[in-house]
Amino acid sequence: MIRRTLLATAAAAATLAAAPAFAQDPLEACFVYVGPIGDGGWTYQHHQGALAVKEEYGDAVNIRWQESVPEGADAERVITQMAISGCDIIFTTSFGYMDATNTVAAKFPDVKFEHATGYKREHPNVSTYNARFYEGRAVVGHIAGKMTETNKIGYIASFPIPEVIMGINSYYHHAKMANPDVELVVTWAYTWFDPAKEADAARAMLDQGVDVITAHTDSTAPLAEIAKEGGSAWGFGQASDMAAFTTNDDGTPGPRVASIIDEWSPYYVKRVGALMDGTYEQVDSWAGMPEGEVVIGEMNDAIPEDVKAEAQAMIDAITAGEYHPFTGPINKQDGSAWLAEGETADDGTLLGMNFYIEGITGDIPN
């Protein structure tokens, strides 16, 4: 078995060595996924991006991927294997692959590495990319503030990291502006993916009178739980459109009124294209609505027309670069000033965000 693998590797290496002779050889773009493509959320969207690359460049590109790669030692092995087997560019699509990506990158200077949501670029061949999810949270926050009847809105949080806290603050800030009486309930699930627990978290909030819930976890379970309320509570698609929850089986409006879609395709297409035409450079990319990386899925008819129009106006303003979701005046939870009137948050503060804004009750667990 080992001998066979060795032979195969040697053969692959030989092919690789001969590669420059054929300038038209397809470029190999490889993807490492943290979950199954069928999660209907995070990994599914990354795979859609990979498919978009294939669609764009056709025979000039080969795409390869590996699903459900655990963060840690396994990741390093998988990434190394990909680099050995001829990948020209490798996208590692979870925060936990950060160190493994950099370690492998040191050994393969000719291969390009792209790490999603991380911040370490220890070698010139490592780039990082992320999306401004908080822009999407702003829009659904506005919708939530307008739609809640009980004035209680919920947020199923995964882990207390800046990305999640950013989302909570953005969601609350815009709900509060839409409805000054709104109250935010946050529950920490301490998992990215555990459908039963995500459903329980949604249930706990519904039982306490929360009627609009957004999730920062990966599965569609919270929406399925909200659906049991039969039209008195609402939720949003997360990471992916989750359009299956737009209508119930009996034709009544489903629990999903809109969604925040992570659209990685523009970035993947751009980066692979740059590598092919020789303009590739190391980057630290953090794009959002203007670049088409954060998209709000279709808004249902359950949302009143005027709210839809307001939400659309906000999307347009963010896309045009005229509005930043964190525009002052905003105070921190303890009442101290954070952003003055008209001031916008800088990326550094956002990426290290470890505080709630004024009006949110409860503490961030540590």
Add this chain to the structure above:
Amino acid sequence: MDLSNINPILLVASIMISATPILLAAIGEMVVEKSGVLNLGVEGMMITGAVIGFIVAINTGAPLLGFVTAAMAGAVLSLSFGVLTQVFLSNQVATGLGLTLVGLGLSSLLGKPYEGMKTVTLPKLDIPILSDLPVVGRMFFSHDIMVYISLGIVIAVWAFLKFTRAGLILRAVGESHESAHALGYKVIRVRLAAIMFGGACAGLGGAYLSLVRVPQWTEGMTAGAGWIALAIVVFASWRAGRVLVGAYLFGGITVLQLNLQAAGLTWGVQYLSMSPYLITILVLVFISSNRKRSSHDAPANLGQTFHATR
């Protein structure tokens, strides 16, 4: 924090729902262990039951039929474990772990086309009079039928082990397979039957996840519930009544901590989150630190292979 937001009626109701999958899996595994077999494949059998139940329910539109097939699937899968460990005398721990891996892989393969689909779920029962009672009606008497079936299974298992001759034989096989064999009991047959019962229960528990509690199919959706079921059996020191308490306690802590969070309590949430696992570890330490106690509670031949010629 505003604890008055927590409605105790709804809390108890959701605890019962939340605990049912692990209760089913745990009561099945208890019978298996009572017969002297340690099957670590609960997680694998649960998730296989989850996917098979879901597939059948989607294709026939009948969730109850889904439960029946899920139980059969769990039993068939566990039979492979039974044949390997009882007939070919393989190591039970290794085979059980293998069963978990097989179940996880098989379910993700079978479930691929069904991801993101929605199924008909079980209706809540409307029991005359009982369901209309104030407080307790909403708490205990307006669940779906599987909640009551799971409770029925617990009572049946308790009565079977305590009062019937067959139950006595099963316990004898678990306590001393040599003696049971010498008395003329078919040790391997008894154990195979127990293993299949355990598999069927785990399958039901899995199907409850995918058909009622979540209700949808997602790869890896049991997320460790099978392991918690195994821990509950030890926690309950192999008694049916305590399995019920343990399962409701474990399910209850999860639901309670989420409810406390939603009510505004933030301090100590992590500790509450990890407490089921901490309790399990403490119980294991406590049990293993006292040899007399452990020999008193665990079936004496638990995890040992039996061969008639030895």
